[in-house]
Amino acid sequence: MxxxxxxxxxxxxxxxxxxxxxLMDMLREASTVAIKTAGAEKxxxxxxxxxxMLSGELSKQTAIGxxxxxxxxxxxxxxxxxxxxxASGASAVKQAVLAVGxxxxxxxxxxxxxxxxxxxxxxxxxxxxxxxxxxxxxVQGVTLPSLAAMFAMLYMQRYGVERKHLSLxxxxxxxxxxxxxxxxxxxxxxxxGIYSLPEAEVNNPVVSEPLRLFDxxxxxxxxxxxxxxxxxxxxxxxxxxxxxxxxxxATDSLAxxxxxDPTVLQAVRKSSDKAFQMAGVTPKxxxxxxxxxxxxxxxxxxxxxxxxxxxxxxxxxxxxxxTELDGDLPINxxxxxxxxxxxxxxTGVAQIVELAQQLRGEAEERQVADAEYxxxxxxxxxxxxxxxxxxxxx
Amino acid sequence: MxxxxxxxxxxxxxxxxxxxxxLMDMLREASTVAIKTAGAEKxxxxxxxxxxMLSGELSKQTAIGxxxxxxxxxxxxxxxxxxxxxASGASAVKQAVLAVGxxxxxxxxxxxxxxxxxxxxxxxxxxxxxxxxxxxxxVQGVTLPSLAAMFAMLYMQRYGVERKHLSLxxxxxxxxxxxxxxxxxxxxxxxxGIYSLPEAEVNNPVVSEPLRLFDxxxxxxxxxxxxxxxxxxxxxxxxxxxxxxxxxxATDSLAxxxxxDPTVLQAVRKSSDKAFQMAGVTPKxxxxxxxxxxxxxxxxxxxxxxxxxxxxxxxxxxxxxxTELDGDLPINxxxxxxxxxxxxxxTGVAQIVELAQQLRGEAEERQVADAEYxxxxxxxxxxxxxxxxxxxxx
Numbered sequence: 123m124x125x126x127x128x129x130x131x132x133x134x135x136x137x138x139x140x141x142x143x144x145l146m147d148m149l150r151e152a153s154t155v156a157i158k159t160a161g162a163e164k165x166x167x168x169x170x171x172x173x174x175m176l177s178g179e180l181s182k183q184t185a186i187g188x189x190x191x192x193x194x195x196x197x198x199x200x201x202x203x204x205x206x207x208x209a210s211g212a213s214a215v216k217q218a219v220l221a222v223g224x225x226x227x228x229x230x231x232x233x234x235x236x237x238x239x240x241x242x243x244x245x246x247x248x249x250x251x252x253x254x255x256x257x258x259x260x261v262q263g264v265t266l267p268s269l270a271a272m273f274a275m276l277y278m279q280r281y282g283v284e285r286k287h288l289s290l291x292x293x294x295x296x297x298x299x300x301x302x303x304x305x306x307x308x309x310x311x312x313x314x315g316i317y318s319l320p321e322a323e324v325n326n327p328v329v330s331e332p333l334r335l336f337d338x339x340x341x342x343x344x345x346x347x348x349x350x351x352x353x354x355x356x357x358x359x360x361x362x363x364x365x366x367x368x369x370x371x372a373t374d375s376l377a378x379x380x381x382x383d384p385t386v387l388q389a390v391r392k393s394s395d396k397a398f399q400m401a402g403v404t405p406k407x408x409x410x411x412x413x414x415x416x417x418x419x420x421x422x423x424x425x426x427x428x429x430x431x432x433x434x435x436x437x438x439x440x441x442x443x444x445t446e447l448d449g450d451l452p453i454n455x456x457x458x459x460x461x462x463x464x465x466x467x468x469t470g471v472a473q474i475v476e477l478a479q480q481l482r483g484e485a486e487e488r489q490v491a492d493a494e495y496x497x498x499x500x501x502x503x504x505x506x507x508x509x510x511x512x513x514x515x516x
Numbered sequence: 517m518x519x520x521x522x523x524x525x526x527x528x529x530x531x532x533x534x535x536x537x538x539l540m541d542m543l544r545e546a547s548t549v550a551i552k553t554a555g556a557e558k559x560x561x562x563x564x565x566x567x568x569m570l571s572g573e574l575s576k577q578t579a580i581g582x583x584x585x586x587x588x589x590x591x592x593x594x595x596x597x598x599x600x601x602x603a604s605g606a607s608a609v610k611q612a613v614l615a616v617g618x619x620x621x622x623x624x625x626x627x628x629x630x631x632x633x634x635x636x637x638x639x640x641x642x643x644x645x646x647x648x649x650x651x652x653x654x655v656q657g658v659t660l661p662s663l664a665a666m667f668a669m670l671y672m673q674r675y676g677v678e679r680k681h682l683s684l685x686x687x688x689x690x691x692x693x694x695x696x697x698x699x700x701x702x703x704x705x706x707x708x709g710i711y712s713l714p715e716a717e718v719n720n721p722v723v724s725e726p727l728r729l730f731d732x733x734x735x736x737x738x739x740x741x742x743x744x745x746x747x748x749x750x751x752x753x754x755x756x757x758x759x760x761x762x763x764x765x766a767t768d769s770l771a772x773x774x775x776x777d778p779t780v781l782q783a784v785r786k787s788s789d790k791a792f793q794m795a796g797v798t799p800k801x802x803x804x805x806x807x808x809x810x811x812x813x814x815x816x817x818x819x820x821x822x823x824x825x826x827x828x829x830x831x832x833x834x835x836x837x838x839t840e841l842d843g844d845l846p847i848n849x850x851x852x853x854x855x856x857x858x859x860x861x862x863t864g865v866a867q868i869v870e871l872a873q874q875l876r877g878e879a880e881e882r883q884v885a886d887a888e889y890x891x892x893x894x895x896x897x898x899x900x901x902x903x904x905x906x907x908x909x910x
Contacts, residue, residue, distance in 0.1 A: 123619060124618045124619050124620050144650075146650070175578060175579075176572070176578070178570070178572060178573050178599075178643075178646060179572055179573060182646050182650075182654070183646055183650055183654075184569060184570070184599065184601055184643070184646045184647045185569075185599065185600055185601030185603075185647040185896055185897055185900075185901060187600060187901070188600070188601070188647075188767050188770055188896065188897050188900045188901040189649070189650070189770050191767040191901075192767065192769055192770040192771075192774075192900070193770075196767075197767050197768060197769065198766035198767050198768060198782065198783060198786050199766075199767060200610075200765035200766065200767065200901075201600075201767050201901060202598055202599070202600045202607045202610075202611070203598070203599040203600060204596055204597070204598060204599075205572075205578065205579065205596070205597040205598075205599055206579055206581060206582070206595075206596045206597060207578055207579030207582070209579075213596045216594075216596075217596070217611055217614070220611070220614045220615050220618045220620060221614050221618075223618040223619075223620065224518045224614045224615075224617040224618040225517060225518050225617075226518050226614060226617065249572075249578070252572060252576050252577055252578045253578045253579040253582075255583070256538075256540070256576075256577055256583070260576070260577075371594035372592040372593075372594065373582050373585040373586065373590075373591050373592050373593060373594065373595050374591060374592060375586055375591065376582055376583050376586040376587075380586075388592065389592060392592050502579055502582065503579055503582050506579075506582045506586070507579060507581070507582040507585075507594075507595060
């Protein structure tokens, strides 16, 4: 049995368009806050993990773990970069959990970040597409929005999801983001404005049919950080520790077309099963969840495959307000990728930040009452490498 | 205490110019051999680590861990890419050791690879330079050969190393590579040909004074793989297990100019100290070593800072033949980066392959007699992120 690991500190940079800052600036910004909220000193830190998908491609910086260790004056701590596409952040958290769990290291700092907005959006779209199947998808011109659109179309045909449900998710997540000072988008949306009114066609244009602008997360700059330590040492640093009760990671066919049923996210199912099993809980025990809504349809599909709703029914739960901040299972209280933003390598870490913040009762205006268990799902590739975490208060 | 971890299988692709193969082809080639030599089945494997520095930049493939999991039919195993510049390979081995050591996973497959030769060499030089300090070095046009040249110059001035000593290292490593069928360069060198004869000026031209062509490793395509398991389970797979007795990783100032004494490789000292301490041995117990001779001067400096020779004396040991295959401490029996080649992300894994092969007595013509302990040093950046391993027979 691995020893238990706790989250003792968390930090976020402002997410958004950060022309003022380099990737390194944002990594420093987030990690400095994580160390401070933990009441830790730099000298306490034993190892460093940096998550970034495109630091080499977009910031011309490789081996960025070393650079951050130097920048933060953490030398000579071990430092590595972890890359797993859009799930780089959760993969880095997992590596840090294993590092602490192995008893080789005690305090592990994890920082995920991406700087993307300075690049032309077609260049970013192509770089993101480099996570798809090299011959079946990438060289054919497939992009992530086009995969998500095919997925959404199948989902609509099979389960009766309508465009309106997708809009409701965007509206909810934008509403939650208004209560998150670190979120990228602070802009209220209405069903009229993006769906019902004639002008909605203009306000919310097609990106890839049936997905519209407000079904897609923005391109965002930002960083997020957590500081981990052995659970048995957490009270040295905080009265409000949060335990990593369970985690799981699973891969699936690289190409969407190779899956028996493309609407079933096997890697979400398998990774969440593992996380729940390790935590000794079921989906019913979860009080709130951060899901990977890079596209609105994904929040629906993940909430089903993680076991919160029967397959094909989550859109009804959305309509009934179950996933609202005051509903039975609030989803994406942070604003999600849709509105908090999706600096790719930061996202999986930012999800853990939101879980820790909620479980410590420090989420202020967006606080979920009496939350004991939180769940996160970081979705790599088009669902071909997924990590799930269950965090527990105390 | 972490549970002990063993190497039960190893594999290498042919290193060299591999126009016939993609990066994925070579990763598959190496890992298939590692699984086979372990007598393991794909279904036994619990997790996968892929090391590559430039898979995104040079092969337009991100999240390559997922792609390899699918390619090898290992789904749904967890898979991640680890990037730490030229030490990506050893960092991936370390992550896998922690994963197995944590008791969360049993069999961990590690594969490192790089495909570089298809790109113009100035493009490769620039991509490699992206591991240097972004403002103090990279934007000033610093390259790795230029840093190594400054380092060599200081070393020559202070310790009396001569060009001849550097040539002797190249000659030794080329000689060893002749006995390694996977090596990139199968080309005997002589002191006359690259140093003494008038024609040597032409044969061995200056790259960056005082370093010549044959002081620099080639640009190489290739992949290397090891399969790890808990030491207590090793005998299920092999009669010749090899134990990872110790490991250490340390960072140092990103920029060479920020170091108090640039000729001292602090990260080599600190990482090797940790590895020796964990293994309960001293440098005197080591029977052979794989060092990171991206430039010949580095073999000299690392062999000193790892504790095998007093500072400033290793060049004399080279001259006396101590580090030859039949010497007291054979160094780079594989041919080293100089002649086996340096597919960046593969190198740290290839060093562990050589250690395992030697310790199992399977190194054929280049076998070191009665080897019980082997040491490896994988040098990231310009010595700013170094990993050391000590492996033990049995």
